[in-house]
Amino acid sequence: MRASPSIRGGQTSADRALAAFSVAGYAARRSQVLPEIDRGASRLSPYIRHSLVPLSRAWEHVADGPARDTRKFRDELLWQEYARHLYARVGVALHRNLRFAAPWAGEFEPQAWPHRMHCIDSVVSELETDGWLVNQTRMWLASQYTVRSGAGWHAGQEEFYRHLLDGSRAANLLGWQWTVGAGTGSAYGFARWQVEKRAPQLCRDCPLARACPIEQFPVGAAPVPVTDAPANLTHDPHLSDTQGPTDVVRRRAPRSVLLTVDSLGDADPALAAHPALPAAFVFDEPALARLRLSSKRLIFTVETLQDLARRREVVVYLGDPRVIVPDLDAAVTFAPVPSFARYAEGAAVLHPWPWLVPPHSGSVASFSAWRRASAGV
Template structure:
């Protein structure tokens, strides 16, 4: 069992380098990189950074520019996902923040927020089964096409792949368009196992979410959508023409034509039809928690259990067995440490490292339900005396999660869509 010192706080004049050093010292044996190689990613953690991002959010032109890749200055993506992923901002807050945006931009942006909510519903329903193909086996290219990529599914000799993978490794964040390119190149063109590619991407993403990342991969490669997204040169020329112009393979492009892979055979996956989706309590259950158990799903000041009592101390545990198994990039842990350091400056916070159920055993805990399998498993061992509802954008019902469109239609028919807010 290990009690860690609080991460450095901006309130005490701490710099990003100080937080990086803290992560290297206390968590460096659990990261992908060696401790001396750990650094911050492209987005800073902390509630103040999240609040500033929300206050400056302007999605004017989003519908037109959301898929732009190059140049970065013309990208329409909002880069809010890390703050949403870790509960520094709720989907409800971001939904309301764009209420006055131009109609077409607002509609397209809110579609993306609903997609994030759908991913959470799907993950809450199927749990770890989201790591296996849901409806079909992944497509397989012809033997000759597969041989082309046998050395590396993301070959650095292709400027588009080199640029995107570099950005993933440096910043820990990608626009959705390039996430789709990586997934399609890996599985549809190269024929490499989609789950291995998903793991590689997840390892580096600051906003890494098994719900969103696995759904994105399954939708792209056709294992969950029943439709293959084919990555080819015309997409790069449309979204990032400078990459083709600077590519050594420009005159011999290996993705000049559409990929040959077709849908794989059907699989006997989990039921996605109408059924119960675990949603947690609709109202707070119990009372009397002495301290708040925080998780990486919900680290914001709006966490319901945290917000219920401004004076109540909180505790966060870096899950040592999980982190040792995942070997995440230190960029993600720096983001979390920045968030925890800032929180520790405004309220009592205990930071620990170890097996969560052991570190918190015997405590009277208040907690916010989280729609992930790990939360349910650990909560069963800890038995929090006070459990607060998860802040759903659309509270789950018995609707189908077979597809985003079916899920959305069912939500709207039942009057559960937030569109009427």
């Protein structure tokens, strides 16, 4: 079992990372890859993904920053919120390409990431070792895997999901679909000039420098529109289901607080509302057997629970949540993911999800369409 050498789990680590982050220079340097000291990415995404740093807290943290940098950082937070809205609405349909008939099925094809290419080898190594990548290199790998190699995007995103500490179905599935053209109609093309701009030393040290397979920008056919895209992509007839409860739902007196991977932080509404109750967490054994997550992801969760245990009682279970949860009489915070159903069924008290932007019934077919329909964004 190996932990990420650079990002550790826990509310204490999250608070420290947020306090150390200055948004100044973010807009210009967020996509820088090498040298690492010049990277401007916040590295907050693992803590945001697990709500150790809620989106609203990250939003307020940069309120006094330079206008251009604050605006760009907040745009990225809104992209995360958009991904959550989309996944909450369309559910498992997000596992297929929503807008275009780009290839998505098939087994993972490791040869689609040729390790003779230094830009690919170094990034895959960072993915597998650290469990975190800057957004620029995520796009490199996704484009190389799909647009250039022609492999099905879903298996590639599964490999990302196994390793990334910030791996979420919402953002991960959306990001890979965006790479192959969903929402834009144009695939993201990976080419040498991008490496030369963001990490020129990778090209200098590459054995293929004089015969670079990505020398030219990839040219492909326009994506073919999907005819059976989900009907609720442009209008939500069940907004209350997408949003979840807007008030606390009390079914019986709780004896514990149940945490989920989507909400592990001290600011979890159920946890904050019941400070005297023990916290519980269920490692979903059937899901873990299916997903085969890397040890980095599991250790991040364990570290987070260990950190919480310094402040209150924590009880950890291993098994099927549908069997374990009903006996916990737990208060739990709604999570906008399809898998939350296995926790909601047996919950004693259900707390609302702390949305940064309230869901709406308008179009979520693209980020821009979602944003236009979102009040005050």
